[in-house]
Amino acid sequence: TETLNEIREDWPTDLIIIYVTVGKNDDITDLPVLEEMSRVEEALDYNKTDYGENDSISYILSISSIIKEINNATGGNYSIPDKEKTDLILSQLAGSEELERLIKDTDGDGTNDSAVIMMGMPRNANQTEVLDRTEDAVKNTAICSMTVTGQPAIMKAVQERTFMEFMKVVPLMFIFTAIVLFFFHRTLKLVVIALLPMLYAILVTFGFLGMVKDYVVIAPQIILVAPLLFAFGIGDALYISNRFAEEKTENIRKRTISSVKFVQKAIFLTSITTALGFASLMIGTLKPLFTIGFALAIGIMACWIISVTLVPCLIILLKYKKRYELKSWKGFGKVPINNRKKILAVTLIFLIISLGVCLPNIRTSADYYLMAPQDEPSVIKMQEYSQRFDAGQPGMMLVRADVTSYNTLATIEYIEEMIKRSAPHTKTLSVVGVMKMMKVNATVATEMLLGIIEEYNITLPDFI
Template sequence: MGEASERFAELSRIAREKTESSLDSVYSQILAQPKTTLVLLVILSAWLGNIGTGFQDQIVDDVEIFLPEGAESTDLLLEVREEWSTDVGFIYIKSPNAEDPDLFGEAYNITNVDILHEISWIEGDDEYRKPGIKQNGLDWNKTDHGEEDGVLWIISIAQIIKEINSSDGRFNNAMCDHTGERITLGVIDCDALAQSPTGNGGLYAIPDEQERVDEIVNQSNGSLGALAKDTNGDGVWDTTAVLVGMISSNQIDKTGKWDDYKEFFAHVDEVIEEENRPSQYRMTNMTHTGLSKILEDVSDAIYLDLLDMMPISLFLTVLIITLLHRSWKVVIISGTPIVMALAVTFGTTVLLKMTLTPMIIATFPILIGLGVDYALHMVNRIEEVRRKRIDAAVEENEKRRRKGQVQLEVPDLWDPDFYRSCVMEMSKTTGIAVLISAATTVVGFSVLILPNIVSIIPIRSVGMTLVAGIIATLVFSMILVPVLIWLLKFNKRTNPPMWGSISRLPVKHFAIFLLLAGSITFAGLANLDELDKPISGSDQTPDNIPSMEAMVEYSNTFSGGQTSLFIFDASKHISDQDKKIRSLEVLDAMDALEKRIAEVEYTNTTSLISFLEAVPVVFVEPTSGIELYNGNLWGLLHEECWESNSLECAAWIPLDATSTDGKGREHLRKDMVNVAYDTLSKEVQWMLTNVDGSKALVYVTQPYMNLDNASMLRDDIDDMLGEPVEEQGIRVSPLTGGLPVSLDINEGIHDTQSYTTLLTLLILTIVMCFVFRSIRLGIFTMVPVAAIIVWQPLLMSSGDVNVNIFTAMIGTIVFGIGVDDAIHVMHRIQEEGETAVGMSRAVEKTGQTIFETTATTVAGLGAGFFVAFPGLVNFFILMMLLIGFAFLTSVFLLPACLTADHVIRRRIKGQSSFIDFGEGAVLTDENMSAVDAIIE
């Protein structure tokens, strides 16, 4: 064991000597040509910075990017994606009656034919239009499956009315396509239908007559009431919405018209813009919203916030540095490496085409803070070394003068060799501390990159950017700080004398500091459940995003907005139908399940059955012409006379003769399922079933609500979906889409917050033990950082600071920044010695620098108060407070803990007091030897 230790020490010595030799060579070359070095780095950073100006194009704000990898809801959503669209947009529409019911009365009802025409115009219908895609509605091609116009389907009150208005033609065509053994020639002239493109039915358009519209509304069996609402209680439907099923973001470029959702959403906004609509179609107010649209708008708003915030952050940083140092030179020295590192970092992300997310805004102030930290520690140490050497030379000359000896040459402050030697000493001391702190910070932030730990891609992208940024900041600081000090001939003033007395406080009064920190830590532990608060959404966004405001209003008005879904898979159902979903037994099983789910609070469902119930139909016996049924398609399929031979069903019995086996009604009923299905328009079919007709989607809509309450609703629904279906061969998936994904994102973020914090604590503690070659010192170094993480819940419970996707990263980020302070203090304690005097000197020498870096970082983060996002403001408030606490715990709690350790161990061993600053009387000792006095 001893040999291994000696071998390790020898290898460490050799590595240290080689490193020092290499550093000496590098700094000799750099300082020999400082201007050339600066110019080359400026060119490099300017080139990458120019590339980095396009980093906004790297920001991905699709819904998928926020989905937690590996979550069941994510996997199900991807399964749904293979055959359906799950991106749903909304056009939120309000008539003037919603704002002023006294002035705008019944004529402004949503079912008014003029308003319906207006809604239909922006959707797209069979009426004549002007040339140009902006004049033909969003879904101008109903049969393209979204390949031309990007829209798969549209659901709205206008669409339902158009669906019903044109259903008779599709019904007649379906009767001809699915004749089977039926005799239909007496009812429908199929030859004439073949010559008519509309099937002798109505157009897919809003009727011009108000009476026809009113008739359709009455025939809809109340289904339209879910699509239009009276918001002011005057009996007039004044608010509605158009639901738009869009092809996925990774397919939108296949249309050949738009490259991404950003361009497509701009097209939607142009179509619904009042100036784009014909003059007669400008009665309503339309707002484009939906989850994808909100994310797009939020991303743009964050980018604009970033542009507004950066100058403020830089100004505040410069202001604080100037006030603390009273020199513009130190602003250049500490600021230049940061600006260059940021340029290189974001240029590299664009050059390597790294995936970025709106959360990238969080990296800017963090990198600025770390950059200032590295630079100021190096500046202060170089100046300290120079002052110490010059002061030592002056003191030695004073002694020589008194003794009448020849005086030595006092080093010139700007002598190249002297300056390089001071830089080298800095690199051997503070430089090592900076390197260690950067390395440990990189290790800490690397936790955010691990897919097994962090399932949320946006958080991983922040971790990756931070790691790259920290490495760039370290390299630029190590090179440029000595170069800029030399070029600017910067000479720092001495530290304020107050740190001499402050530095003794954590040693003298260690018990007070421990008691105070312990009390706060205990309170933090008691409030740990604050970190389990559900992730908040709409209340974390600014008030001036129309899409978010419209979504909140839509959610409140329609008890919807959060669209979930589940797959109803009948591919293994035993049926003679090629398309299994068209089996009546399958549809009945779906209906039974839907009815149970609809009993769950705040929950509505939409499926094939919803549309079959909305489409009216009249069924006539082919030979006698007697009207057998007048109702809707779903009711027709469940008319009791298909099976009953009662007197009331006498007119139905002749249908049995239409089949050779005498079971005409049974065969006809099976065929009528196909007729009913094909009566629905293609876009409705594509919305609700796959191309093979083996699976169906059931949409489940709920309002946005507190996720704790929503979680219980999801569990209730999943319990129902998990129960075996009585009809054999049917598989029902768990719920996916809006609510489950929101809950899984919430869980993923909380898990990320917990796992990353604990794992970072563990990893950094192990690293510290190796760095300081002591388990004891490694643990003590992490105590200040661990303490402030435990204090975080107190801040979460003390105001409007809530959990969000930004604050979930706080633990790891504070570890990254806070451990820097602790490393610098501990490293200096090792230099000065682990005594009362040594620790007070360490605090005196590093305290001012840590205070300066903390004040500068907090000032830079203060620009966060100027952003419009409450979620970001919360993030920056937490960061500022916790970084401030990191300063206090590193400078005061860490020495207090070490002092307590020594005091306790000395008392156990019965040794003398540890707290001795050499201020007491000096007593003689038998071991003392006399010293000759020199009298001048």
């Protein structure tokens, strides 16, 4: 984490990838395609000297940006040159291993039909705003088909889908719970008494998170707080209301006071121990887990406070009276007493099976992209990019040395070779790779030099 933070001080680690495809009759290296890619890049990275301070794009790496860099370095400007010079540059880039990270012939027909545009964002960039701008930019293409992907795009899609699914699940949670409560109590009053405090506690908890949003990291997983609070908190209201129904005193106020006194210590102890258990998540260094633990600890105690204060009020206002009781529940209490040895034996068997058979099968490694919604375009294209370009989530290695030194560059090249040997499917890209990709032979160098001389009317000495 410390190394990553050090890297993020000077280099962008959040990478947006635009996956580019063309039709069967087109090639990524065709001049109109390169120009269209360039127009998208210029619309997003409109300030080349601010390193992302104004446009939130630190750099762009693509076949079109490399051609523009070479054109700029050989007497032209930072743009796609004419077809003759573009073909000249492409002829020198052809066959480069580094170039295969940017363009690909995916169907083996001899034409490059896919490409990627990689864009780095600075640490303080508003990722949502950049992604929205990128989505708008890729919509206005006529030749290419462009899809925004990469980790920021996938995280945005996951976050949006999570909240969409949450909005579908929460109403169902309340509806099914209401049906169960009505089935066992046969009165809508109990449904209101049990559910209203929980809804209030959930809203209060999320409202409190909104107040402290500048001090905590609110990740999409925070929505798990709502169903967990609902599950843990609804019991408090049921304990109080059921105890109220069991009281024999006719006076409603006395029955309410007695029922609260009877269960108050028990529900307080269960609430405080549960809150402390979730508060233990705050000890770790993962900020999203800290927020979840913090929200659950606050929310569970809020459920207890609201239950012991609001439930008695609702009982009195609604004049709650239990109308129905399942007779079979009375006999259920005798089952564990009459079958204690059998129950202990079955429990022991399940424990042995869990420890000996099931527990060793638990694995912590997981493909997090498979956890994302598989019908999202950004996820589909990321998987396609990973398969066709043998690429995926980038890793980084920090080199602390003089990168202008030949020995440093040679060491970087050696490390890249070692990575390729030990992990054949891992692709590396560094300043060394870019230098190799931009190789220019003597013939091309001469042609470019003569072009510069002619363009600027340079007079050469007689002895040349």
